[in-house]
Amino acid sequence: MPNNLNNIERASTIIEALPYIQKFRGKVVVIKYGGNAMISPELSDAVMEDIIMLYLMGIKVVLVHGGGPEINDMLKKIGKKSVFKNGLRYTDEETMYVVQSVLCGKVNKDLVSTIVRKGAKAMGLCGMDNALLSAKALDRGDGEDYGLVGELVEVNTDVLIDAMENNYIPVVASVAHGIDGNNAYNINADTAAAKIASALKAEKLILLTDTQGVLKDPSDPSSLIKRIYVYQIKRYIDEGVVTGGMIPKLTCCAEAINGGVTRTHILDGRVPHSIIVEMLTDEGAGTMIL
Amino acid sequence: MPNNLNNIERASTIIEALPYIQKFRGKVVVIKYGGNAMISPELSDAVMEDIIMLYLMGIKVVLVHGGGPEINDMLKKIGKKSVFKNGLRYTDEETMYVVQSVLCGKVNKDLVSTIVRKGAKAMGLCGMDNALLSAKALDRGDGEDYGLVGELVEVNTDVLIDAMENNYIPVVASVAHGIDGNNAYNINADTAAAKIASALKAEKLILLTDTQGVLKDPSDPSSLIKRIYVYQIKRYIDEGVVTGGMIPKLTCCAEAINGGVTRTHILDGRVPHSIIVEMLTDEGAGTMIL
Amino acid sequence: MPNNLNNIERASTIIEALPYIQKFRGKVVVIKYGGNAMISPELSDAVMEDIIMLYLMGIKVVLVHGGGPEINDMLKKIGKKSVFKNGLRYTDEETMYVVQSVLCGKVNKDLVSTIVRKGAKAMGLCGMDNALLSAKALDRGDGEDYGLVGELVEVNTDVLIDAMENNYIPVVASVAHGIDGNNAYNINADTAAAKIASALKAEKLILLTDTQGVLKDPSDPSSLIKRIYVYQIKRYIDEGVVTGGMIPKLTCCAEAINGGVTRTHILDGRVPHSIIVEMLTDEGAGTMIL
Amino acid sequence: MPNNLNNIERASTIIEALPYIQKFRGKVVVIKYGGNAMISPELSDAVMEDIIMLYLMGIKVVLVHGGGPEINDMLKKIGKKSVFKNGLRYTDEETMYVVQSVLCGKVNKDLVSTIVRKGAKAMGLCGMDNALLSAKALDRGDGEDYGLVGELVEVNTDVLIDAMENNYIPVVASVAHGIDGNNAYNINADTAAAKIASALKAEKLILLTDTQGVLKDPSDPSSLIKRIYVYQIKRYIDEGVVTGGMIPKLTCCAEAINGGVTRTHILDGRVPHSIIVEMLTDEGAGTMIL
Amino acid sequence: MPNNLNNIERASTIIEALPYIQKFRGKVVVIKYGGNAMISPELSDAVMEDIIMLYLMGIKVVLVHGGGPEINDMLKKIGKKSVFKNGLRYTDEETMYVVQSVLCGKVNKDLVSTIVRKGAKAMGLCGMDNALLSAKALDRGDGEDYGLVGELVEVNTDVLIDAMENNYIPVVASVAHGIDGNNAYNINADTAAAKIASALKAEKLILLTDTQGVLKDPSDPSSLIKRIYVYQIKRYIDEGVVTGGMIPKLTCCAEAINGGVTRTHILDGRVPHSIIVEMLTDEGAGTMIL
């Protein structure tokens, strides 16, 4: 912390945020929260403070989250072994029971509690509240049954809009309401965030990750690519610049852009206040996909 | 089902509900849901239909629930042994983790999902959403530590009122926001329902139970006491008419009445549509405490 | 009345209405009231109760009525003889004086009074209030003068919408504001109801009559035609299935359907609660024209 | 008409009304309409124009009326003989039928129609609409039965307030909703106007009559008493200055003043635009009771 | 003043305004105020009374004004000599300082004060408030620099609409917000009024002048042209009927008509209450351009 600053310097720094606040005021920003930013209490606190700061400046934040390691801990505790099919974890009913409980009941409500303790209004929701997220069983066309892994078929943002109009920060767990039975479905949180951002025609979608962003050379932090246009993504994948888990993240961003979101960002959740850095300073952070 | 009725008889039966609908329209009714009505899918369906019917008639329903046997099932799965102190289960952090997950994430959201599937708007909340229910560690004055068993210190109904004004049925899990730390607390659902009913100055508090109501002679169903005045409760307990688990239920009702609730009811959740019977027919059901 | 029902059966019967209430909630239903349902106090009470029940369920009801035998009684009292031209009663000024007085002042306000006594808000209107119904002298192109028999030229539903938004049941007497002089005009109540239903894009138009509906064989109650499509009407008339007073009623229904009303019904007003039977049970009643 | 005025003189005359418009803007004025002003079409037109002018200037007018000679004409037509008891006409059911029909259906709706034709919004109501005026059988304590002559027991102004908020001029026929049976009651229109004015805490109550106001010497028009204080009324009656039909009118005014009305007026309805003269010029007209 | 009128004549005169009030109610009228009407206290009072009368009748008035002789007086006081270029006064910074001060601070606020003293709500604005009028340096294409004489490039009526919705009469000084620097610009008041009228789609634009209107023969007051159609203007100029300062006034009116204003008027501000004469009597005044 810059505690060597005098008050005038502090005030100047705050004032420099003015044009950014004016730009984003009244706009919707969807933040997908996960990774280290979720595990470390310090980082988690910093993210919640960033969100409350945006909220106080009149920016409408929707926080979407997955489950982090808490689901695995609980699955381990009940002695559940995971079965993988084509690289995807098969979700049986017992697993889904744990996923839904931990995600919607523990992780989600703890985030809400943190925000409330820090002085803002928040409400914990999941895809089942007013059928915010509707899904059916995933069908990859490979004839394989992935159990309760779902694919989103509809987003009904009414409950989010009602929440934001009443000045709540909606916190959304990525579990969906099943339309082909009484089931709930497990949904990828990046995808949920991207679909929600599209449905809300958000100004920004921010994916918090455990990387700096997209690096040309993974071993060289200075090789960060600051800006990727949607049409470049395929080439970066083909060239092997974008690999592994970054591929679906970029795909989510591309879909959000195509769905009407203005800017999407892959930010480093390991850096405290990276959201504020990206949104309220002139340097930006991570990789912007547009 | 009275499928031997012709349509005119059906219509007459519906019309007979008219004065009751007029009486309760626009009023708040808090329903504590638990016991068999929660375990049997048929009974659960009937309760949800009753709630939606009241909602469509312009009655404002708040549904409060505990966890039923699902919490115990999960505790068993993870091999947790319960420790009891003075008849009260000590709630350690691991237990509370399961309680919160199952209650707020599984039971709560499944109820919401059922209501939404039946065509009404619903929202799943717990005491942590906007600090709806605030609690501190239970202090019975016996010097004993009961862990994360909480006692309610404040009810903030804003989030319920916002939900009802936007036409959602709020479904509330009885887990509270801790004010003396970062903890969540386990709360008795009857108590939570009674406090919420008082805070909302509800017209009615209905506790769904696995008994017919208060019986003079437990072995004789025809000995049901239809009406108990608050001042009679002590005498009934002294005389041994009211015993065991019925004592705290009557205490909750008495507190609700003292808190400004007009009528409270102990209804038999094992009888389908007992809420509609109580509210929309002239016979009533169970025991009314007033 | 099904007084042999126990309370659970009663509750089940009420609950069966759930999907119908959900379907019609917030929709407009225009009911033309006349015939025996208007003369018999018991039937009249039943109709008013049906209307209040729909109103309490959030359905917006507009009640349109003619004058029944009360006009003839008064005309007889003042010794007025009716003159008929081409089957239509010539309406001179003295007759119109009686029609307007009895319809707008006696029949209309008595209906309002009954609804108010039963606990709902109601307001008695006619075509002259805010020029709800505007008419000119009927011109059938036969060069004949029918006096103050009017044909509708405009419907201004503002006063109905204002009334419904303030939660009044509007009760409308079928007398129109003249646009070609200072006159009021006598209007057929079925036509007025159909035009109002079209102007409001109502979900339903219900004509209460003294028949079961359209019968294939008038002597056989079991020959009821449950559903007639607009394009079939001409054929039914040509074949002599539909005759006499039923022809203009079907024509009204056809015009309402063409004007944007979803469903129209010819119901038997002699059967108590036939409106509730039609709207809230799965069998329906009378003949539906669509 | 002052058609010898040039336009500048006309404009000046209009401008002189400015302070009066400012004074009464947003205030409620209740006008009891009757006598010659009701019978002569020219005078009636002038009254309606005055009312519309006040309405356009933002003054909230409620027009209350009785039946004039039209009721007697109709009673005569049906050959009804009136029976008088202690100077009061006994109202049997047949008479009440005619009163209600003619008052609420003919006189009321014709007034509404005139106002609508002149370009303002109006709505025709009576005491039965939303139970605006509730009455029971008159009991003078003399043991006499006066049939359906009623005495007012309650005024519910909701329907008037709703009408005025939606910018309608409410026109009210003095027939009341009976609370001791299914009856309607005949009510004195001056009394109805005074009670409505009190209930609305009106700025003014204006009674249009067929006299100049209260005259010291009935044969001398220049002996008009311009101002009477409530405490003076008894003396004027004792001295024989106020006699006959003027006594109940002054009593109505006194009750209105005691009920919270600021000013009451007895105006000459035979003079065209006397309402405008009284309200928008500096001389005033008739007798003011305060 | 027509003080020889009796009250009935006064009332009749007021009533004659009824159809005009009904016609203009709820409409916007933009009045450009200047010339003698601004200098003479009596005429100024009359104009303010006219405006308040229109306001009380529900007409929405926007008052736009220039500076009259007060600017010249102040320029003279500070010893400023005016430089003219091609007939246009060059506005340097010192001149603009005086223009803005006197116009926005003295003339504007004095008008507001007068209206407020006469009992209406008023608010003093100029083109800089919320950037109501945006301008850049005038470019006539002649290569000449006219200093801070501006030409309007945008009108943002939000501040006027907000003011009118809160029931203020907005009074607007014709000084504009510069978009090409930190400057304010001097704007012709007729042009400002015409642009504001167009932007508000006003019903009327009224230019108060020191002439009777357009005269065929300037020496003959009876040769007033009452109505000019936009397509006739060019011919009138070509024929020398319209000359000098009247040309830009007619051009403003033509632009307003083309911009969606219904009627424009050139009125004689030297005649008291000429606005009321034009708007509320059947003869009209001055020249109407349409």
Add this chain to the structure above:
Amino acid sequence: MPNNLNNIERASTIIEALPYIQKFRGKVVVIKYGGNAMISPELSDAVMEDIIMLYLMGIKVVLVHGGGPEINDMLKKIGKKSVFKNGLRYTDEETMYVVQSVLCGKVNKDLVSTIVRKGAKAMGLCGMDNALLSAKALDRGDGEDYGLVGELVEVNTDVLIDAMENNYIPVVASVAHGIDGNNAYNINADTAAAKIASALKAEKLILLTDTQGVLKDPSDPSSLIKRIYVYQIKRYIDEGVVTGGMIPKLTCCAEAINGGVTRTHILDGRVPHSIIVEMLTDEGAGTMIL
């Protein structure tokens, strides 16, 4: 400017303002603007940015200003000599003309223009708009005539509340509406700000000055008194700690505190962003009077 900060440090600095924003959100802060902060363009820009920042954070700012040296410049230009009576400048009509023009027309609207250019909504008002500030001729009880120096007798904040509800920053020139004639009055800006703050029950009143605050030893900047309680003021004056122009400033603050303002501050307007320093950092600035 702290341009040696990296982005994370910047973000942290912004986040540290969180609790202060939460504390002041939705509250009213009245800022009296004058002195060097008004003369230097850099300082003026900084003050406007501070105000916009507060506004964006949901704090309701009212900016009150006097005239600075601009009035004297103009008085000098027109050759006006000031006459002083008992230390107070006598304000004759010519002087008042200049004061009103420059204050309400030039200084006020230029401030508005600056705020608008920086991207916020602003509206320039003075005491004459809707009679925001009403005054009469100053009467010190010394029999002396001070001309158009006024003393405030009433504050009507309606126009400020309307402006703030429509999201404008109201900028108020300290000229008052005279109630004892057609005059405007010159008012001390500190007094106007204090009275407005009291009338609005503001959270804070901030007086920007050309001193650091109240110093124990004027020659020693480190002797700043950070906090003065109202009851201490008299003693500080008696002891000679508070002298000269600081006395009326402290008196204003005391009156504001007595009038219901929570905190008042004397801040150094020569330090850029001193408002942000005081309001959003933990050190505060200047002297707080409470």
